[in-house]
Amino acid sequence: MPESEQVKSEIKRRPVRSFVRREGRATAAQKQAMQTLWPVYGFEPAACGELDFQALFGRDAPLILEIGYGDGEALVDTAALEPGVNFIGAEVYTPGIGHCLIRIEQQVLSNIRLCQADAIELLNKNIPDAALSEIRLFFPDPWPKKKHHKRRIVNDSFTQLISRKLKIGGRIHFATDWAPYAEWAMDVFEACPTLENMAGARQYTPRPDSRTLTKFERRGQRLGQASQDLIYRTIP
């Protein structure tokens, strides 16, 4: 096969991801946090295989995964409020991870571990089945253009994957301020036979006060974009 054809077929084989790798510019404090705090709170999924939570946290406790935690505002707030719960954060954006590490250190938290990874790969390769009490997916990239809808993280294979990784009765909490994505997610979640809408079929959940108002959501509010929450639990 000519080299150019090989490159094309390689590109075709790559999985469609819900993010585009962008390094962004980390501040000096974020870079410093990556050097000094990452060894304490970070883990490398590729080196771990299936995760041993007792080894990772030094204890067994209910486990919550937040996907795409951004600067870690919601993740760190709830970890501080729920010291009896173990939290894993999966994010790909380095400056956000640095920011989150600084927040963890400021709050002196021991119940959070972070990885720099595609959450889909983390779920597939590192999280054992029925390990999670909850998955949080707040303001995932909405990919508004039709040609990019295939990049939306919420799709049928996502609902099948999370149904396996959550315990029976475990929850997926999704929030977005992009109305077409809220409708899309509602359709996808409602079509999954192992997920049950906790607010009743095809109902949004009123915004829980416990969900931190992040910089990202505040920006949407300034633009007049209302947030919608969807919460489902797994059923047999």
Ligand SMILES: C[S@@+](CC[C@H](N)C(=O)[O-])C[C@H]1O[C@@H](n2cnc3c(N)ncnc32)[C@H](O)[C@@H]1O
């Ligand atoms: C729009 S931001 C929202 C950040 C945060 N949840 C908030 O509410 O402020 C979406 C984030 O998801 C991250 N992301 C997208 N796809 C991801 C994936 N497959 N795994 C981990 N993080 C992902 C992006 O890097 C980005 O930081």
